[in-house]
Amino acid sequence: MEQKAEVSARRRSDLPGQLIPRAFFERPPEKVAPGLLGKLLVSVDSGRVLAGRIVEVEAYLGPHNDPPDPAAHSYRGPTPRNLVLFGPAGHSYVYAIYGLYFCMNISCEKEGLAGCVLLRALEPVLGIAEMRQNRGLDEDASPRMISGGPSRLCLALGLTRPGHNGLDVTNSESILQVRDDGFPKADVVITPRIGIKHAVDLPLRFAVRGNSCVSGPRKLEQWQSK
């Protein structure tokens, strides 16, 4: 039955759930971020569908905020790399990091303002075997090892730059979409962001409490719920 669900979803016309409207993303990232938990990131690659449920995200604020967010790529204004962050909401921002990996964000705020949500972990839903292959893992690999981590999820779904940068995730013709399949809201944990050097105390990381795919330290109990 899990098998059947995967087969029936391998058509663009029958992707799981519904597209999320652009207006959802035309808000401050700290509002968008928790709302993305439980939604599906769906990639359509040459007819094949890969999808994962978003279980961990971080918000990065645009330079129009007071105070601004020195950890954000948009902190010093538009550059060739971060340009899509200043464009319309609901577009993918994929960047390379450490010369080896990629990270995937979705732009927020209306055109002219920056701000984005970094996707940090997915729980594999469709095309699990292919994701595992993309990661070079065995049959018994845990979901966490497949797509738990901002660069792991890019490897699992095959997301790269420039190929997947600047895509409209609110468009049904896009090869990268965010969709809502009605999955019930979960208990959300709020913590500081991971792996940054600036603004380390801002509580802008949001994760599904208890989900095994969430990256970083396991001990989330100490953090406030929402």
Add this chain to the structure above:
DNA sequence: CTGTGGATTTGCT
């Protein structure tokens, strides 16, 4: 034009 360091992952100690 050059130097620096990063929103990470992995493997070894």
Add this chain to the structure above:
DNA sequence: GCAAATCCACAGG
């Protein structure tokens, strides 16, 4: 727990 791997954007001169 720690450091290597490995690239290029961008800030500074």
